[in-house]
Amino acid sequence: MQDYLHDLYDKLILVFSSQFDKSITIEELTISTCKKEFEGDFTLVLFPWVKSLGKSPDDIGNSIGNALIQTGIIDKYNIIKGFLNMSLNNHFWINKLSEISNQSITSRIKTNKPLKYLVEYCSPNTNKPLHLGHIRNILIGWSVYKILSESGHTVNTTQVINDRGIAICKSMLAWKLYSDGKTPESTGIKSDHFVGDYYVLFEVKFREEYAQWQNSEEGSGSYYNLKKEGEASDDFFKRYKNDYFNTKSSLGIQAKEMLLKWESSDPETLQLWQKMNEWVYNGFEESFKKLDVKFDSYFYESQTYLLGKDIIEEGLKKNVFTKEADNSVWIDLTDVGLDRKIVLRSDGTSVYITQDLGTINLRDKQYHADKYIYVVADEQDYHFKVLTETLKKLQLPYSQGIHHLNYGMVELPSGRMKSREGTVVDADDLIQEVFDVAAKNAEERGELSGLSKNEVSVIIHQIGMSALKYFILKVQAKKRMIFNPEESVDMQGHTGPYIVNAYVRIQSILRRKVSEISEISEINIIDINDSEKSLINSCLEYPDILHEAGNQLDPAHLANYLYQLAKDFHKYYNDYRILNAENIELINIRLNLCKTIGLHLHHGMSCLGIEMPTRM
RNA sequence: GGUCUCGUAGCUCAGCUGGAUAGAGCAUCUGCCUUCUAAGCAGAGGGUCUCAGGUUCGAAUCCUGACGGGAUCACCA
Structure with a gap:
């Protein structure tokens, strides 16, 4: 029901009692604003009462309408095909206008059940600048934050920054090999784009290397030895690209070495990593500023990727998880319609979900929020189902508060955005474009x-x-x-x-x-x-x-x-x-x-x- | 193949806790600036709400199934 119509609802309940000797509740009445083509302000649907009152819609409508006029709340009414259209008197409208023009909106919208929220949104990788997909994420996240906090809830915002892994190492390596020490300052390029350019450069150089290898004796030999029955060379090399990167590519091997060095805290690597990430963050902040959004806190994967292992231990003790012979740890979610999922690798390192288990635990310690909202694209629906179900099985209290705010992917009229084909719409370009227009x-x-x-x-x-x-x-x-x-x-x-x-x-x-x-x-x-x-x-x-x-x-x-x-x-x-x-x-x-x-x-x-x- | 999700005008979208003749914008066409900002207003054309059943006094809306698009089902994140 509409709160501001409580008078009308109250009167209607009285009328039902006096006219039909029937006691009803507010929920049983459907009142909507009158459609423009009919005369009246609000409409009561009469059909639901025809059977129980044993009267025609017109009879019911006239009884109600006349009784309401008696009370003075409405001036007139009409009945069209089972709909009672009521015109409230001028006093009602003028009084309401007077009320809301003297009252702050804030005081009218405060919830009487304030909750504590944590909204995670944006969550970029640090190897390239923000794109259209991030913009949708950011705008949804920020708006939800504003709506909830204006409604009187306590809301904090945060993001998880994926600042580690092979991707950033690619940018780092390309910069090390090809930049001649150039910087965003020396080139005048926005600093996150500067780093992104080296990520792209890495891909270019890697492709050159791969193309060269394909024409080499070793390359053509691999094709003959490893191809599937009747597989064209193009198809084979497309399929083989990842293997090549991991096992044969000089650039690939160097990038992976860099990742290992990073993981073993090699000072030189860490320094480069920090420098390039700093560039990216500075660039992001510029974009956030243009979009006029803020974050109350930041979670960095470099600091959280080792979290969650204690939860795995706990889960093993509770028999929620099981350990295989090779030491990998699993959870069986087939009873809730999902699969068996790995939660810890055989070498003891974390997977995505391990980290998420650790992060939510950390957040709960810090915030004790009622609701944890994750603004993440719907391609991760399955992951969040797994996360929620896992937390439920662990009987962690915050499992009830997890909410995946899943948004659909953004596509261009020409189809999906693909970074490889250069069809990704860059966030800064887009913003500039709209300013120009x-x-x-x-x-x-x-x-x-x-x-x-x-x-x-x-x-x-x-x-x-x-x-x-x-x-x-x-x-x-x-x-x-x-x-x-x-x-x-x-x-x-x-x-x-x-x-x-x-x-x-x-x-x-x-x-x-x-x-x-x-x-x-x-x-x-x-x-x-x-x-x-x-x-x-x-x-x-x-x-x-x-x-x-x-x-x-x-x-x-x-x-x-x-x-x-x-x-x-x-x-x-x-x-x-x-x-x-x-x-x-x-x-x-x-x-x-x-x-x-x-x-x-x-x-x-x-x-x-x-x-x-x-x-x- | 399993699971999830979407399907409304030429295009992009509202409407979905069931209610009257399904609405906007864009695009096309026609009017309205000596009067509070024309980034506006008014009008025209444009629909088997994917299809088929079911529930109901009443279904775009709820249920079942089919068809079509998308996502996902990694010791990736």
């Missing part, structure tokens, strides 16, 4: 001409970001998303700038108002139109929308609401004059309404991580 549009419009260069740049940043962020967040996280780069910079229609524009129009009106907005008093209750009622109703719905978005961890729900609100406002703005309304009372009411809508748009967009300018 925003700047170009702003110049054409010319509304910002009187402002300083600095002010203009802030506004363009905000408009560009509103376009990019909204474009991504309006799609439900769990759905796979087709990202069309051209449409992502659109600023018309169902976009961020469209909502910003509604807000900017309100600010413009508020700047131009002649007299101060005064509180709405009982004396000046006057008729307001259906658009105004509908707009007030939208604002009243806001706490429910926000809580729903929080409960479902679904920013898209909020995003679509905000679009609808902006759309309704744009139409209202077009249909009615605000500053030149017929009389002072009406001007005051409309100003109150505009101000209130503005506050809701601002709060909602901010919960999507979008900050809005006051002009554009």
Whole structure:
């Protein structure tokens, strides 16, 4: 039920009792906002009562409608095909507007059951810069953080940085071999891209080496000896690439040596590793800043990858895990519909899940959160099922709090992004692109001409970001998303700038108002139109929308609401004059309404991580 | 093959705790700026909600099955 309609619900319960001698609960009533093509504010569905009351929908509707008019809560009603459309009186709407225009949004949305959350999002590798997939992750994570914390929960954010392993060693080796000591500073390249370039260079050099080997005697010999029946040489060498890297490649062997050196804490290797990671972090921070997101803490895999072994021990004691003859440790999850999974290698080293078990344990010690939210792509659904089920079997208390916020992969109109084919959309490029388009549009419009260069740049940043962020967040996280780069910079229609524009129009009106907005008093209750009622109703719905978005961890729900609100406002703005309304009372009411809508748009967009300018 | 997931207009998406004639945006076409910012508003065309059953007074929404796309099933992360 909608809280702000509690009066109506209460009256309906009384009416059911007096008219039909029937005692009912709130949950049995379905009330929705009336569809635009019918007259009325709210609609009660009558069908569910036809059988139990033994009356026709019209009879039931008339009894309820007349009784409600008696109570004074509604002015009139109509019944169409089993739907009772009720028009609430003006007092209700004006009072509600008065209420919400004098009350802070914050006080209306505070939950009465505050929980403690930890949201993990972003979680990049340190061998290359951020791409479009990270952007979706980051925007979802940040928005969920904002929605939950604004709703009154205690929320911390964190990320796990994969700063170790063979990938970063590839970048390190390529830099060592081919850079001549170049640095981001000496080249002027953004530092995470600089490191990424060496990762790419490694692949290029490795491919050259591999191609050369393929034409060598040894290479062609391997093909003849190892090929499958009728396998073409291209197919063979594609398949054999990994083996070649691991066993024959000079570059591969050097990279693996580097990894071993890293693991044995070789000082020179560690120093290089630290230097290159530092470059990557500096680059990431720049991107985070542009995206306007922050993290309360960072977990580095180099520090956590050895964790979790004590949990394995504990699991063995509890007989949750079993040890094979070769010393590898396993868990059997076939009873919950999953497989048998390894949790510790035969050589005693960790696998992915070992680390995750250790990390969650560490986090729980540090945070004692009620909910641990992992913003991770849905390709890891299975992994998180395994993680949760394993924790359950270990009977660890936080197993109940694990939540995998899985989002669908981002694809381009041409298909999946593939780093090998160079179709990955780089995060910084994309951000720059959307700034450029925003700047170009702003110049054409010319509304910002009187402002300083600095002010203009802030506004363009905000408009560009509103376009990019909204474009991504309006799609439900769990759905796979087709990202069309051209449409992502659109600023018309169902976009961020469209909502910003509604807000900017309100600010413009508020700047131009002649007299101060005064509180709405009982004396000046006057008729307001259906658009105004509908707009007030939208604002009243806001706490429910926000809580729903929080409960479902679904920013898209909020995003679509905000679009609808902006759309309704744009139409209202077009249909009615605000500053030149017929009389002072009406001007005051409309100003109150505009101000209130503005506050809701601002709060909602901010919960999507979008900050809005006051002009554009 | 097993498991999970998605399928709504030409395209991208809403709507899904069951409610009225399924909605937006983009694209195409037509109007509206001497009046609060036209990144706007109004209008036109565009649909077998993948298909088939079932539950129900009522199904895009819930259940079952089929078909189609995607993910996943490593001593990778």
